[in-house]
Amino acid sequence: MSLRSNFPAASAHAVTRRAQWVSLGIDPTELDRPKVAIINTSNDLAACFAHLDDIADLLKEELRSLGLLPFELRTAAPSDFITNAGRGGRYVLSARDLITNDVEVMVEGAQLDAMICLSSCDKTTPGHLMAAGRLNIPTVIVPCGYQRSGLAEGGEADVEEIFLRAAQQGLRDHSGPDGPQRAADELAALHELADGAIRGPGVCSGLATANSMHMAAEALGMAVTGSAPVRALSERMWDSVRRSAHALADLVARDVRPREVITAGSVTNAVRTMLAVGGSVNTIKHLQAVATEAGVDLDVWETFRTLGRETPTVCSIRPNGPDLIEDLEDAGGAATVLRELQPLLDGNQRTVDGGPLADNLARARPGDGRVIRSLDDPCSTTPAxxxxxxxxxxxxxxxxxxxxxxxxxxxxxxxxxxxxxxxxxxxxxxxxxxxxxxxxxxxxxxxxxxxxxxxxxxxxxxxxxxxxxxxxxxxxxxxxxxxxxxxxxxxxxxxxxxxxxxxxxxxxxxxxxxxxxxxxxxxxxxxxxxxxxxxxxxAPADTSRYLDQYRATVQPLACGAVLGARSATGGA
CATH class of the missing domain: 3.50.30.80 (IlvD/EDD C-terminal domain-like)
Structure with missing residues (x-):
């Protein structure tokens, strides 16, 4: 197999790499293997990332057993609820493109052969998909699951409910002699709810941006079928991690690149899926950015606009409606949604599973008629x-x-x-x-x-x-x-x-x-x-060198707010 990571044995690149990697405990006989970047966004700031190191460890074992040589790499990773504290939350969206650039620096600089990306919180999935489209080396996205929530386990609140209540806490009228005590009692009750809202690692429960982008990655064909949404650290998540490793090994062996998977047809399939489930509005700019980085000439905004009028909504998940994200997973998740949407999809689109989308969906179970409904009996015919x-x-x-x-x-x-x-x-x-x-x-x-x-x-x-x-x-x-x-x-x-x-x-x-x-x-x-x-x-109240650089290079939303001199509909 011809690999870009393998240099002539006597070259400076090959010899110095050998010196570095053997010193790290890598067997010299493995140095000619395909070299895979495990893109890990783990940090200690939020529950979204708390389990990613364990996933990376399992992936290293799986990839080595498949004849690949894994290297774990770290990137920036924001959490909306944590990283939004500084500069009015402006580090959150801007971090998406920083993730993409981080991946380029590490993977292109080292000339690695493939990537498997541990996608968790809101901006990591689009950042990873954008990097896949830009670098165009074999890549699999691994949706790393959503957190256990108090609302799903007999409590009164999940993180969504805490977000809503906290935003209104300071707006209540606490005038009068008993005002201070009422304020203290309300705050104590809110703290009690907050302490039980998140009960494990993973992204926010509910169909906000993180779970929406996980499902979009599967609809694009860039994540293995049946991987989203998924409970973090569940057996189903571990199974999708292992299947993702096998899928990547197959992609490397056949030299299948992301730009063969991310096409106008697959992005349109992802748009249909987001409309059908009422996904986050943030998926529009993220899918446009993915299309731009992959060189796909598609106006994602107009695609949402036109397809919204002819795409029934087949489920109603919080915050859109009464059902929980756990209900959506248990009813079959993205794979079942895609199966129900199949008459509206391009089933010939390629996927990282190996076959066309239609073949994968033939193995998915049908909707249950309640949580995931059919096109003939939808939750709604007006777009979410x-x-x-x-x-x-x-x-x-x-x-x-x-x-x-x-x-x-x-x-x-x-x-x-x-x-x-x-x-x-x-x-x-x-x-x-x-x-x-x-x-x-x-x-x-x-x-x-x-x-x-x-x-x-x-x-x-x-x-x-x-x-x-x-x-x-x-x-x-x-x-x-x-x-x-x-x-x-x-x-x-x-x-x-x-x-x-x-x-x-x-x-x-x-x-x-x-x-x-x-x-x-x-x-x-x-x-x-x-x-x-x-x-x-x-005039801004304060300045930031990074945000000043972002302002100077960010392109309009029409091309997904990517960085650099790109056209509104084309690639780099």
């Missing part, structure tokens, strides 16, 4: 992920809806403009936002933020005042994948800082939202708009 375009979002925007959607599906009202979530929350507390207004928070997109400010706390503030269903929220920033209260529209593109119409909106301008038609429009005479001064983002 709605991509909108219009005069206020010519390149797109996105809204997340519950399943089924209770409405309203349209809204028209005057704009109330803010430039940070804190400014917006202050307006809510001071009753300066009224039912019927359209709240706009702008200047916090991928460039203006940079790296997309998070406005979920503003949505929770509206909910705390009983306004979430009566005040739509529009932003060029983002909302958590857990948020689908009222009408929330995020990731408006072009963003205000890039010259988008959002930057020209003034208080009182009429804004219209039509979710059924996928429209987001500003009703201001174009001639008047042309006279308004261009938007100038507020």
């Amino acid at each position: 992920i709605v991509v909108l375009r219009g005069t206020l979002a010519t390149d797109g925007a996105v809204s997340k809806r519950p399943i089924p959607d209770p409405g309203p599906r349209s809204f028209r009202g005057p704009a109330r403009v803010f430039h940070s979530r804190e400014e917006g929350i202050e307006a809510v507390v001071e009753n300066r936002i009224q039912a019927g207004d359209v709240a706009i928070i702008r200047g916090i997109g991928v460039t203006g933020g940079p790296a997309m400010g998070m406005i979920s706390a503003f949505v929770f503030a509206l909910e705390g005042r009983g306004l979430a269903s009566e005040v739509p929220v529009i932003t060029d920033g983002q909302m958590s994948g857990l948020v689908n209260h009222g009408i929330g529209i995020g990731e408006v593109s072009p963003e205000a800082a890039a010259g988008g119409a959002l930057g020209l909106v003034r208080d009182g301008d009429l804004v219209e939202i039509d979710l059924a038609e996928g429209r987001l429009d500003l009703f201001v005479d174009p001639a008047e708009l042309a006279t308004r001064p261009a938007f100038t983002p507020p």
Whole structure:
């Protein structure tokens, strides 16, 4: 087998590698084997990563037994609930591309032959898929499972519930003589819930970004069939880890590359899957970034927009509906969802399992008719992920809806403009936002933020005042994948800082939202708009060398907010 990692025996590369690797205990007879990077994002900051070292250890044994030579490599890895504390959460999205670059530096620098990626929290899966598309060496994604939660084990809360309650805790009225004691009692009760919400390692329970991206990886064909969602450290997870090692060995032997798997057809299959399960809205920009890095000429935003109108929703998992992620796994998970969607999918797409998607799905069990339903008897025929375009979002925007959607599906009202979530929350507390207004928070997109400010706390503030269903929220920033209260529209593109119409909106301008038609429009005479001064983002309160570099190189959401000089639809 011709391998790029093997250099002429007398070359400096070969001799110095031998010196390094033999000193680490590697048998010299193994040095000509295919060299595999185990991409590990383990750290001690969050439960998401706490079990990855154990997975890496098993993979080393499996890969060696298959005739491969594994090397464990580490990268950056954010946790939304931990890493969002600094710089307003702007290190979270920006870390996705840092992961991709970390992988390139280590794998390309060492000229390794293949990768197996331990994908866990929100940004690691897209970062790994982007690296696979960029480097184009045999790669398998391993979804590493979700955490045991209090809600699934007889308790009252999972991390989603804690997130929602904590966001509203500081907005409650604790006036009056007994106010301090009520506040202390409420905080103690919240702490008690928090202490029992997470009961093991793994990503957040529920169909937020992490589990959505795990399922998207399987739909893309980049993870073995039946690997997502999965309970962390369960027998099913260990089985998928072992099968992933065997799949990688086969890919290396046949020299099957990611760009043979990540195609316009497979990305479209992943889009269908996210629409069918009501996955996180963050999957749009992540799948667009994966397509861009893999050189796939596909407008993922428009694909979500058009397919959303013809893709029934076949399950309703928290935070979209009543069922738990455990219910989805037990009903067959992504494999069963894909089987039910098969008439809408391209079954000829290649997968890391070895065969075409259709062959893999023939072995999946059918839906149970309750948790995973059929196309003929879906949970809903209105999309849970709605991509909108219009005069206020010519390149797109996105809204997340519950399943089924209770409405309203349209809204028209005057704009109330803010430039940070804190400014917006202050307006809510001071009753300066009224039912019927359209709240706009702008200047916090991928460039203006940079790296997309998070406005979920503003949505929770509206909910705390009983306004979430009566005040739509529009932003060029983002909302958590857990948020689908009222009408929330995020990731408006072009963003205000890039010259988008959002930057020209003034208080009182009429804004219209039509979710059924996928429209987001500003009703201001174009001639008047042309006279308004261009938007100038507020000066940042503090600076960061990394985020300044990110701002200078990040591309628009139309190409997935990847870094570097890339076109909106093409690859590098």
